[in-house]
Each structure stands twice: as C-alpha cells, then as structure tokens.
Amino acid sequence: MAARQLKSFTREEVEKHNTEGDLWIIIDARVYDLTRFKDLHPGGKSVLLEGDVAGQDATEMFYSLHRNEVLHKPQYQRLMIGQLEGEESTIYDRIVGRISTIPYGEPTWLSKGYHSPYYTEGHRKFHKAVRTFFDEFVFEDAQAREEDGKRPSQNVIDKMAEKNMHAMRMGPGKHLEGRILMDGIVKPEEFDYFHELIITQEFVRCGNRGYGDGLLGGKVIGLPPVLNFGNPDLQARVVPDILAGKKFICLAISEAHAGSDVFGLQTNAKKTEDGKHWIVNGTKKWITNGTFADYFTVGCKTEDGFTVMLIERGEGIETKPIKTSYSPTAGTAFITFDNVKVPIENTLGPEGGGIFVILSNFNHERWVMCCASVRGQRAIVEECMKWITQRKAFGGKPLHQLAVIRSKMASMIARAESLQAWLENVTYQMNHMNYQIQADKLAGQIAFLKSYSTQCAQDTARDAVQIFGGRGVTKTGMGKFIEHYHRTIPFDAILGGTEDVLADLGVRQAMRHMPKNVRL
Numbered sequence: 328m329a330a331r332q333l334k335s336f337t338r339e340e341v342e343k344h345n346t347e348g349d350l351w352i353i354i355d356a357r358v359y360d361l362t363r364f365k366d367l368h369p370g371g372k373s374v375l376l377e378g379d380v381a382g383q384d385a386t387e388m389f390y391s392l393h394r395n396e397v398l399h400k401p402q403y404q405r406l407m408i409g410q411l412e413g414e415e416s417t418i419y420d421r422i423v424g425r426i427s428t429i430p431y432g433e434p435t436w437l438s439k440g441y442h443s444p445y446y447t448e449g450h451r452k453f454h455k456a457v458r459t460f461f462d463e464f465v466f467e468d469a470q471a472r473e474e475d476g477k478r479p480s481q482n483v484i485d486k487m488a489e490k491n492m493h494a495m496r497m498g499p500g501k502h503l504e505g506r507i508l509m510d511g512i513v514k515p516e517e518f519d520y521f522h523e524l525i526i527t528q529e530f531v532r533c534g535n536r537g538y539g540d541g542l543l544g545g546k547v548i549g550l551p552p553v554l555n556f557g558n559p560d561l562q563a564r565v566v567p568d569i570l571a572g573k574k575f576i577c578l579a580i581s582e583a584h585a586g587s588d589v590f591g592l593q594t595n596a597k598k599t600e601d602g603k604h605w606i607v608n609g610t611k612k613w614i615t616n617g618t619f620a621d622y623f624t625v626g627c628k629t630e631d632g633f634t635v636m637l638i639e640r641g642e643g644i645e646t647k648p649i650k651t652s653y654s655p656t657a658g659t660a661f662i663t664f665d666n667v668k669v670p671i672e673n674t675l676g677p678e679g680g681g682i683f684v685i686l687s688n689f690n691h692e693r694w695v696m697c698c699a700s701v702r703g704q705r706a707i708v709e710e711c712m713k714w715i716t717q718r719k720a721f722g723g724k725p726l727h728q729l730a731v732i733r734s735k736m737a738s739m740i741a742r743a744e745s746l747q748a749w750l751e752n753v754t755y756q757m758n759h760m761n762y763q764i765q766a767d768k769l770a771g772q773i774a775f776l777k778s779y780s781t782q783c784a785q786d787t788a789r790d791a792v793q794i795f796g797g798r799g800v801t802k803t804g805m806g807k808f809i810e811h812y813h814r815t816i817p818f819d820a821i822l823g824g825t826e827d828v829l830a831d832l833g834v835r836q837a838m839r840h841m842p843k844n845v846r847l
C-alpha cells in the first residue's frame with residue numbers, strides 16, 4: 328500500500344455509511360468509500376448493498392472473491408479513505424524479497440528450521456538478492472506483458488544485464504570470467520549449478536510461461552553452440568552484445584516436418600562455388616524468440632549430413648509470429664530462409680557434425696527445464712494452500728476440511744518435494760562432474776527427471792483446477808495462475824524432447840551401462 332497519512336475511523340462511524348448514496352466498507356482494517364465505485368464494480372452493485380457488506384467489515388467476503396492484488400491497483404487504492412482506529416492490517420501480502428511461510432511454499436532449504444547439505448551461506452545470500460531483484464523489477468512486467476503480449480520490457484532486460492544475469496543463465500564457465508555477478512555476491516570462479524538453479528527457479532515465480540520464454544529463453548538454448556563451437560572472431564563479434572541484452576539470439580532447429588527428429592530436417596545449406604558461403608533455404612517452426620531475434624542458430628541439411636551455423640538477420644529471412652497457448656511475449660516464430668547467404672566462418676562445429684553440436688547442449692538445456700518445471704509446481708502448491716484455507720463452502724467450512732481436497736494436496740506436495748530433492752541431487756552431481764562425464768552419467772538421469780517432472784506437472788495442474796473449480800479455468804481473478812498453468816503446462820512436456828522420447832532415452836542409457844553376463 329502507498330505510504331500516505333490515513334484518517335482513523337471507529338467501526339461505529341463506518342457503520343453509518345450503509346446506503347446506496349453513502350457506502351463504506353472495511354477490508355483488512357482499511358476503510359473504503361464505494362459510493363461511486365459501486366456502479367462500476369465488476370461483481371455488480373447489489374452484492375455491495377447487502378446487509379452484511381454495506382457499512383460492515385467485509386474482509387472475509389472480499390477475500391473469498393478477490394485476489395489481494397485487486398487492492399493494489401491504483402484505481403482501487405484511491406477508494407481507500409482511512410483505517411480503523413487502533414487496528415492494523417493483518418492479511419498476508421506479497422512483499423518484495425519475502426520467503427513464504429506457507430507450508431511447502433518453498434523448498435526445504437529455504438524453509439525456516441530446515442537444513443540442506445547443498446547450499447552454502449553464499450548461495451543463500453545470492454538467493455536473497457535474486458529473489459528481491461525478480462520481485463522488484465520483473466514480477467509486474469511479467470503480469471503486464473503476458474496481458475498485452477508485448478516483449479519483456481527492455482528496461483528489465485537492461486537491469487538483468489547490469490547484474491550479469493544473462494551471462495549467469497548460461498551456467499558456470501569461461502563466459503563469466505571478469506564479470507561482476509549480482510553486485511559481486513558471487514565470484515565468477517565460485518558460480519556453480521546451484522546458483523544457476525536459483526536464478527531459474529526464482530524466475531519461474533513470476534508465474535507467466537510466455538513471458539518466461541520471452542525473457543531470452545532463446546538465448547539459453549541458442550547461444551551455447553556459439554560459445555562452445557563458434558570461432559573466436561565470431562564469438563568476439565556477437566557474444567558481448569547478446570550477454571548485454573542488446574542483441575537477441577534463438578535456436579532454430581524444429582520444422583513443420585520434423586520436431587524431435589533432427590535427421591528429418593529439410594532446411595538445407597549448399598556451399599557457393601568459391602566455398603566462402605553457405606546458401607540456406609528452408610523453414611523453421613516454433614522458434615522461441617524468433618520474432619525479435621537478431622541471430623539464429625540454425626540446423627541445416629548439408630552434403631556431409633547435418634551442420635549448425637549462425638545466421639544473422641538480413642536479406643532473405645522472414646519471421647512471422649505463431650499463435651500458441653501462451654502469450655505472444657515469447658516471440659514464437661515461423662521462419663523462412665530464402666537464398667540466405669551465410670559466411671562459412673559462421674559454421675558452428677565441424678561440417679556434418681551438427682548432431683554433436685546440438686546434443687552436447689541437451690543435458691544442460693533439459694536440466695534448466697527441470698529447474699523451472701519443479702518450481703512451477705511448488706508455486707501451484709502455494710496457491711492451492713492459500714485457497715483451501717480461505718475458500719469456505721458447504722456450510723462455511725474451509726475447503727481443507729474436506730478429505731478429498733486434502734488427498735489432492737497430499738499428492739501435489741509429495742510430487743513437488745520429491746522432484747526438488749531429485750533435482751538437487753542431480754545438480755550436486757553436475758557440480759562434481761565435467762561436461763563429458765555429465766553426458767555419460769547424467770543424460771539418463773536428467774531425461775528421466777524431465778520426463779517425470781512434466782508428467783507430475785500435468786497431474787498437479789489437473790488437481791489444482793479441481794480444487795479451484797470454475798476459477799481454475801478463468802483467466803482473471805482468484806484462479807488466474809491456475810488457469811494459466813493448466814493451459815500452458817503441456818508445452819513443457821514437449822520441448823527438449825517429449826516425455827516418451829526422454830523416458831525411453833533414460834532406459835537406453837541405462838542399458839548401455841549394464842554389466843556383461845548378468846543373470847537373475
């Protein structure tokens with residue numbers, strides 16, 4: 328609430344203003360004058376004139392029908408004319424940087440009284456700064472952009488660049504050298520996968536799937552091939568601007584003809600006679616950040632097989648938005664390459680060796696998706712915990728008094744807890760393995776974790792809709808995060824390999840490691 332001097336009223340004084348021409352109410356010890364607003368009230372006038380509302384304390388009633396954020400909107404804040412004498416607001420509100428005290432609203436490492444073998448004091452300090460940053464600078468923009476479908480605001484991207492977040496989101500590595508991370512809270516050489524997990528998980532708390540991707544998801548998957556396989560000149564030319572949030576990159580692999588099937592791709596690159604350029608023709612589909620990308624990391628069919636190259640926006644390239652189940656904020660594109668001339672120096676990795684270039688990043692990419700999926704489920708648990716406490720039904724009892732609701736909560740909580748524990752174990756392993764060993768030991772683990780996590784997410788989305796009822800399928804109001812989650816979550820089960828493909832990969836990896844001659 329804005330810090331302004333409020334008048335004090337007694338309950339008796341408020342009670343006198345209980346008519347259509349003079350209508351006050353109390354919500355959470357604050358006094359609101361609804362005399363003029365009543366005709367504009369989205370829930371209608373009549374409800375505000377009821378005997379237990381007009382001139383009364385309508386706190387219970389208000390919170391069973393509205394999210395707290397309604398009262399934060401400037402147009403409604405103006406309705407507040409004072410507060411009750413000697414009484415304070417007590418409603419649990421969203422406060423920048425706060426750790427939730429809702430049971431299971433945070434992973435155990437952040438919950439009071441619990442311990443963790445994985446996180447140091449340094450991680451905790453880092454977490455505090457990252458949470459405060461997202462709450463302060465990103466949350467509101469996420470809500471607004473998901474609503475209007477525009478790209479994440481450049482000032483958010485710039486602020487993230489000031490903290491070197493775009494670089495940190497690429498994980499530990501050489502690209503962090505010489506950078507001041509989060510105002511120096513962590514040194515580049517100390518930055519590990521738990522720091523990265525923290526950023527990804529805090530990011531997800533903004534609760535908007537399209538925005539999450541719009542906030543440079545394309546870079547997280549499109550830049551690694553440049554960092555790992557680009558020649559030094561190319562890197563020097565493109566990487567600094569991308570990590571500064573001034574230029575944008577995306578990964579352009581999937582096509583209308585082929586999604587997970589990289590060998591089915593049809594976009595082709597042919598060398599010019601002088602061997603100095605590629606000429607690229609074809610189309611790409613479902614490319615995150617494609618509508619606004621300056622650079623495209625593109626997989627092409629070439630004479631020797633499959634080759635990856637960096638293509639810069641220019642002549643012969645057209646990007647068109649695709650309508651998806653989330654907002655256009657993600658910049659999901661259909662891309663056409665029409666005789667696009669690409670310098671041979673933009674080739675990433677060996678000619679014909681593109682599959683290795685793409686595969687080498689899959690584990691990290693999928694692990695990032697796991698971090699996001701697991702945190703997303705916890706956010707839904709928190710929403711449901713609040714709702715089952717405040718929502719009264721069947722004779723004025725809160726929903727949590729119904730065994731069937733508790734049973735759904737039990738499953739949701741168990742999923743969120745077990746997935747976070749598994750994720751932290753995998754993250755710990757990553758911190759202790761180089762990239763080659765990770766590929767050998769963790770490809771299967773990460774594939775299973777992602778496959779299982781996105782299955783759980785869909786179960787949790789379904790349970791949450793059951794708990795919220797009609798509100799769980801309504802885009803505004805109490806269930807808006809549930810509706811959004813339920814609508815957008817199936818996407819997570821597809822990107823980075825579908826659930827079935829990944830589960831199968833995990834088993835195949837396990838079979839590769841079976842000792843010979845085992846018998847029952």
Ligand code: HEM
Binds near residue numbers: 380385
């Ligand atoms: C400061 C006071 C109030 C403000 C600013 C306010 C504002 C709003 C807004 C913005 C909505 C639409 C929410 C949405 O997007 O779903 C709404 C809906 C509604 N409001 Fe209020 N309201 C106030 C007080 C009350 C009170 C005291 C009642 C008491 C019964 C009430 C009953 C309703 C109902 C029944 C709905 C429809 C809810 C639904 O469709 O789920 N409002 N109100």
